[in-house]
Amino acid sequence: MLKTIKLIKEKDPAAQSILGILLFYSGLHAMIFHRIAHKFYKWNLKFIAQLIAAFSKFLTNIEIHPGATIGERFFIDHGTGVVIGETAIVGDDVTIYQGVTLGGTGKQSGKRHPTIGNNVVIGAGAKILGSFTVGDNVNIGANAVVLSDIPENSTVVGIPGKIVRINGEKVTECIKNLNHTILPDPIQEELCELEKKIKQLQERIHCEVCIRKEEMERKLKEENKEK
Numbered sequence: 362m363l364k365t366i367k368l369i370k371e372k373d374p375a376a377q378s379i380l381g382i383l384l385f386y387s388g389l390h391a392m393i394f395h396r397i398a399h400k401f402y403k404w405n406l407k408f409i410a411q412l413i414a415a416f417s418k419f420l421t422n423i424e425i426h427p428g429a430t431i432g433e434r435f436f437i438d439h440g441t442g443v444v445i446g447e448t449a450i451v452g453d454d455v456t457i458y459q460g461v462t463l464g465g466t467g468k469q470s471g472k473r474h475p476t477i478g479n480n481v482v483i484g485a486g487a488k489i490l491g492s493f494t495v496g497d498n499v500n501i502g503a504n505a506v507v508l509s510d511i512p513e514n515s516t517v518v519g520i521p522g523k524i525v526r527i528n529g530e531k532v533t534e535c536i537k538n539l540n541h542t543i544l545p546d547p548i549q550e551e552l553c554e555l556e557k558k559i560k561q562l563q564e565r566i567h568c569e570v571c572i573r574k575e576e577m578e579r580k581l582k583e584e585n586k587e588k
């Protein structure tokens with residue numbers, strides 16, 4: 362807990378004192394309750410675990426299922442409306458903001474919530490839905506809806522979530538060059554096909570213009586010689 366308090370002080374410019382953090386940070390309160398509830402859950406005392414989780418939700422407006430596995434230094438900033446499902450797994454040094462859901466799609470059973478890597482930031486209102494993996498060092502933009510695997514070191518924004526940055530570089534390459542399992546988007550694929558065809562046509566036109574130019578230059582030279 363001390364590590365988390367230190368982290369909050371480092372990460373949140375609004376955090377003024379340790380006493381303030383202890384008293385006013387509902388994300389911290391929710392995590393303290395969750396650590397206790399999770400222990401009861403693991404001891405198979407699920408009713409007590411759920412009782413603690415429900416009390417925590419009543420106090421903080423943050424709903425973390427006692428079954429969720431959460432790593433070290435987890436920081437929930439603001440917190441209102443956060444929901445974390447039973448089979449969610451969260452790595453170390455993850456920060457999430459208000460309104461984030463780590464939920465299921467309603468179509469899966471068993472492991473039905475996401476696995477979040479280390480050092481991930483999930484923006485306000487983002488929804489991560491389904492049993493897939495978000496890699497280490499990923500930034501998820503505010504209000505994004507992420508529905509499939511995200512590779513490490515990337516930034517995802519929008520609905521459905523699209524990768525706009527990988528390893529600090531903006532993604533400008535045709536989506537065809539990227540992994541289809543990451544970005545299944547038929548409209549983008551159509552656009553890529555069109556882009557490819559336009560490039561081919563441009564190259565063909567350029568070639569023909571060059572050939573014509575060379576022919577004309579050759580003819581001119583021959584005419585000049587004859588004269």
Ligand SMILES: CC(C)(COP(=O)(O)OP(=O)(O)OC[C@H]1O[C@@H](n2cnc3c(N)ncnc32)[C@H](O)[C@@H]1OP(=O)(O)O)[C@@H](O)C(=O)NCCC(=O)NCCS
Pocket residue numbers: 439458483484485486500501502503504505516517518519525526531
């Ligand atoms: C996504 C985010 C992390 C920025 O990451 P980044 O790697 O620096 O990305 P950039 O700012 O370079 O943006 C890349 C592109 O995504 C767009 N973008 C950024 N955030 C976006 C968002 N939340 N939704 C939709 N598009 C977004 C940018 O406009 C830019 O588009 P462009 O390439 O067409 O210009 C940040 O914008 C964000 O949403 N942070 C969440 C913060 C938050 O929730 N704060 C709550 C405080 S209470």
